[in-house]
Structures are given as structure tokens and as C-alpha cells.
Amino acid sequence: MSHILVETLTPLHIGSGRILQANTEYLYFSEHKTVSIIDEAKILNVIGEENIEQWISLIEKGDSLLDYLKKRSSAITPIETDKRTIKVKGSTNPNNGNSGIREQLFSGNGQALLAGSSLKGAVRTAVFNHAILKNPSFAKQLSNFKEIKQNGKINYKGVSLEKKYFGKDPNHDVFRLIRVGDIHFNHTECILAETLNQLELGHRFEMKNAIKQHIECIPQGQKSVGKIQIPDDLIKEIKKRPAIANDIKGISDYASITQLFGVINSFTKRQIEKEIAKFKPLDLPEGANDYIEILEKLVADINALNNDECIIRVGFGTGYLNMTGGWAIEQWKNIPNFKYEQEMENLGTAVRKNDKYNSFDLPKSRKMVLGGVPLGFIKLKQIDSSQANGWEKRLNDERVAIEKQRQLDFQKAKELSKQKAIEEAKAEAERLEKVRIAQEETKKPKLFDGQLPKSKTITVDAIIAKSGKPNWVKLFVKGYENKEFQLLRYTNLLEKDTIIIVKASTKKDGTIYEVVFEKVK
Template sequence: MQIKITTITPLHIGSGTELQGNFEYLHFPKEGKLAVVDQEKVLAILGEENLSQWIACIDNDEPLLPLLEKRHPGLKAADVAARIIESKSGFTRPLREQIRLSVGNKPILPGSSLKGALRTGLFSKLIIDDSGLAKDRRNLGNDSRGGFRWSDQPLQKTFFGEDPNHDIFRLLQVGDAIFENAVTEALKIESINKKFNRFEIKNEITQYVETIPAGATAQARVIFNELLNKRAQKTFNRNAPMLRLEELFPIINNETLRLLDDEIDYWDDTAGNPDALGDGLEEMERISDIGSAFAPNECLIRIGWGSGFRSMTGDWHGAMRDDDYDQLIKSLRPKHPIDLVYPKSMRMVSDGTPLGFVKLTLLNP
């Protein structure tokens, strides 16, 4: 089956690489663009006889752009670029790179990332529906010499299968989504952080990130292996039929909306919509309205870097006993009091836009 993927807010799946300003990318403020440097183009402009000047710029942390403009009046981003990134603001700090195809250099949403988000959504739904399992400490990890080791593996085995060979997600094959026409955008990502009784932007952890912009579209192939499921019905867990997309999409949509509405309630009622949040609350409400109006063949899902602890885990931990939950948080954050909200920070675009919301549409149900 083909699914259409539409980004509702900017999406970032990292390549693991940070591009260094003035060396691996250059900012062209008049064009509102970053040029990821093509070294051959730069060398052609400078000339091999001036290679030492380029090296000196790097060694002395001096700006390269004036040197290039001196050699090439009217220089444009395309003149030195291997590829172009849109950018509304100038900066020279490291830029987290979006993952791309090795051939063709197009930005992608890897199938593994999408499959992982689908798994998390189904996992949290199953736990919440059978919350007694999360109240049994034996399902939350095991005792070790260094103390209790928290792990969701017992619950994963219960819902999905005893081992990788019997895991129901073997039945779901998810291809990469290639954003053929998307021009990526560099965004300033801030962290709103709770400090004592107020919220503020924690400037020291502000980052710059290459993103697939809102409104970009791609397609991916997603297959539920009916033949394998039929041949090995005794092998796979009883929950396998829930992986058929017509069954899975409403589940994922409901789970994403549950998490989003909980986030809205927190920032509106508990946090009091602090100034540091900017337009974040209005953006979350807008996205919730979009997802609430989806047809059965559509779903809202949150994916990727900056999506937050709750989306990464499914936030099913409220089904645990209170003392178990407190001990889990203490193990994750030993230097803070247990009653401090967890997590106490959230990443967002500098205007308050949350990251990673995506619409999936089943094209041929």
C-alpha cells in the first residue's frame, strides 16, 4: 500500500553530522540561504594559487565569504553550493544535518523511523488498555547487582512477541519516504525550561537544525505481510491483525491526539501559558483540531528529533503505581526532586512551533 506523508510542522531526522559554519556552510543573508560548501566550486573561484588563504581563514576562524566575494563580485549561494538550505536568520554555529539519500541527496524520512513511531503508538495503547500489567513491577524490569534495572522488554514481549523472530512487527514493512521537491530549512530550536516556579528559554542549549519544512509531501510503501501472517499464525502474537493499516491508523491518530491534548492541558492549565512558550499553545491547539478532523484513512503522528519524551515513549507511565513511577523518574533524573515535573523542558522552533507532526494518508485502502 502507498501512503502519502505530509509534514504539518518542521521535521528533523538527523544524519549524525553537524555542519560547521564558515567551513562546511556559508550564509548569504540577502538571499536568505545557506550554501553547503562544494569545495571544488570554492577552489575554482579562489584559484589553486590562493589555497593558502582559504586554509588561513579556517585556521584563524576568519570569515571566508568576503574573500570569495572579492574574487567573484556578485557571488550567489548557488556559485559555491553543493546544495541550498533556506534560512531566515544568520548564524555560524554548528548545524544539525537532515538525513538524506546517499544517491540523489534528497531529504528522507527513513522507514525505520516511521515504523518505530507506529510501534510506540500501538505499544502505549495496549498498555493503557491493560494497565494492570504496568502495575506489576515484574513487567517493568529486573533486579540486578546495582539495583533495579528498568526495562519495557517484558511488556514488549507480552504485546508483540517473545523475541525478534516472533515479533509481530516483522509483518510490517515500511519503506523510506523521499521528499523529492522539498528544500530544507535551517531553524533555530530553543528549549523552554522550568526553573523554580517560572519558565524561561535556556539559551545555552539553543541549537540550529536543518529541517524538512511544513507542507512538504512524500510517499512511502507500507506492507502488512498477509502471506507470512497466514503461514505462521501460531508464531505471531494475537495483536498482529492490528498492524493492518486500516486498523492501525485510527489507533495512532487517537494516541497522538491523547498525547497532544495532555500537552495542551499542561501548558494551559498547569503552566499558565507562559510568555516563553510564544505561540506554542495556539500551535498545539491548531494541530489538535487538524488531527481531530481526519478521516479513518488518515492519521496524525509525531516523529523525529525534538518530538519530546512523551512522544518518544508513548507516555504510558501513568499506568504504573505511583511509587514505581517516582523511582523511575529518580533513576532518570537523580539530582532533582521527584515532584518536579518530568520532563521539565521542551524543544520548539523559536516562534513556538512544535517539531515533528506529520499526517499519514492511506492512498489505496
């Protein structure tokens, strides 16, 4: 069993198959540039279980859950709502649009996962293309794998090719001897994946707005350890039995990690160099500005590798050329008297969902992020068991530290929210007291000390001096403080000292002669 150190050279996404939806499965805290994957128990802790119906109503109406949470706790932070958080890289907003976030695959222990099967699939593609390049005659004879059905539909049977180059059946497939373990990572981030798309006229390209999508991925620069096994003892035993060995193709070409890495590097370098040759002469849009520079850097990295290192591309966004190696595109060019353009159109019909794109290059688009960064390039380096143990300890210590910090951050956030709630409650109490005082002030009588108008009716404050039928009042009018007036148009008893508002009528000389009830103040 060989240990390998795995480093992400560009962001890596291995999908779980789930698309996380905004407002129901995640919240985006723009001020923190952080996505919070919703923890229902934490949400209930914020809103109270008695408000679960309100939560359901918000979802049904499509109203913002985060806005509702902030109304209940204005200082709320991502960690108070999350199962886990994802930092958002770049200027993108994961709430824009309705496409959600493609979730990264996670293992049962909660770590982001590069599944061994995904990496093995990428290795298989590299080896497959190497085998065809080494022995192209079978792949150039289309009748070996091309099938025309009764309805005229053309199918290319990959199984025929795999039997030829790997072994006659799964039991004799050379990849039974190559075993790849899962690789775990401690961090993910959210980025916007864009598509460099060929336009109909010539070799012009655009960044296609209609198919942008947010993805959760393992960031560039992350390291972890894994295992690749090529069982030397078993291979030696197989080689002693020609009847078995002859049915397992290429067993001598991939008998060691060094041989396998060499095949992978040759394949990856060819793929990148073809991309550079295709796109370097073109005027690419702004979203792909850095594409060629990054590809050229990857070629330089491959050239600088030792025999125990390789660079390979794996995962989402790596496209048709990486998934297949694009062997047919190159091999068929060299077949004499071959209708290449027609066969490429047939191939496009077979592999594309929509045959209206058959006049375009195959493939016609490329996924990239952050201004032209291609997805899925990783570096593998063979290390010994002592180095592997050291890395495993380092990564485990990092995981423990991350979890410990999360717990501390959660407790700190709870305390801050509690303190904020106390401060807000105090501020609200002070506000209500001010309102109460203001209301009390409005109830107090005010003295009218101006010049009384002549033959007019004015509104003034008064106090019940004698309760009865009729009630008698004194007016808060300068010069009338001790004079009592019968209160007209009110037949019920009013308690003595009740402050009321009245309309007082004046004579031609400006003296008050009549007081009419208006309302209690």
C-alpha cells in the same frame, strides 16, 4: 503494499548525526537568508588553486572565508559556493554561537529523507502504548520489568514489556509484519530550535537560551509518497497456525492499515490533549506563544480525519513523551498503595543524564520552533497505486525542475560574477589612471607668483638649466624666470630639465640671492 501520501504538518527533522560547522562546512549569506553547504571545488574555482594555502590559513585562524571570497568576487552568490543551499526561516542567524547546524538525513540520490525505520519506530511507540492501555495489568506489576542492581541503581527493562506486548523474541515480534519504506522530500530549510524549560520554582517556564540550536529540517507543508506493508496473506497463514500466532502478540489488532491508523490517531490525540491540559493554564513565555493554539488545531485535524488517514509525530525534538508514549506516568497513578512520587523519581534517574533534575516534571522541557511550533507532526493518507504514481511523477518533475533551475542559476551567477569582475577591473584601471595623472600633476612645476618675503627662506620649484658641477637652475618664481642661480649643496650632476624643489633665500629687500637643493620633484 499500501501506498501513503505523507504531509508535514510541522517542520520535521531526521538527523544525519552530523553537526555542520560555520566557516568550514557552511557559509551564511545574510543578504540572501541562505546557508550554502560548501563545495570545495567551487570554492577553489573562486579563489584559484594557487591560493589553497591561504584558505587553509583562514580556517586555522578562524577568519571569515566568506569575507575573503567577497574580496575576490564582490558579487558572489550562495550557488557559486554550494553543494546545496538551505533557506533560513525566521530572523535567526546560523553564524551566531558555536553550535552549528544539525544536518538533515539525506538519501544517496541527494533528497531529504524520512527513513522508514524512523517512521516505524514512531508507529511502534503508538502501538505499544495502545497495547498497555488495553491490557495494563502486566505493566502495573513493576517486578515484571524493574531491576535493582547491586550498586542500588534501578533499571527498567523495556525488553520484558516488548516481549509481553509484541512477541517473545524478534522472530515473533508483530512488527516483523509491518514494513515501512523510506520517504523522500525535495526541500529543506534551516530554523532555530528553542527549548521551553521548567524553572525550579513551581510550574514556571522559560525559553532556555543555553540550548538553542539551528536545525536543517523538512519544512511544514511538504508532501511525498511512501509505502507501508501489512502482508494480508502472511497474516492469514500465521493465524492458521496457533502455535505461531500465540507467540505474536496483537496480530489481530493491526491486521490492516485502517486498524493501525485508528490506533495511531487515538495515541496522538491523547498525547496532544495531555499537553494542552498541562500548558493551557500556564503563562508561557513569548517563544511559546503559539504552542497551545497549534496543539488545538492538531486535535481538530485528527477529529476530521477519515479512516484511511492518521497523524503521527516522529523525529528530533519530539521528546521523552513521544519516544516512549509516557505510559508509565499515566499507568502508575492507578496502582493501589503505590509510592508514585518515589517511583517517578526513580524513573527520572534511570532516563535522565543528570539526576539533579529529579525534582522537576518528567519531562521538564519541550523543543519548539518559530514561536511555539512543535516539531515532527506528519499526516499519512492511504492512496491507491494510480494516485501514488501521479505523485511520484509530480515529485520527480519537481526534482528535475529544481536541478535545472539550479544549473541555470549557477550559469547566470557565473556570468554576473564575470561581468562584475570585468566592471571592477575597468573601474580599477580607471582609478589607477586617475592616480597616475594626479601623480604626474604633482610632478609638474608650479609658479610662485606671490610677494617674496624679506630675509626669509621659501620652498619653490626649479628646473636644471645647465648640468654640471655645479648645476645651474632657473626658478619658477615670478620675475626670475630667465635668471640662473648656482645650485648649492649638491655636487652630483643633475640632468638638464630635471624638475627639483629648492629653498630660495631672500635679502632684506626681498630679492633672491641663494638657492639650495632640497629634493627631486
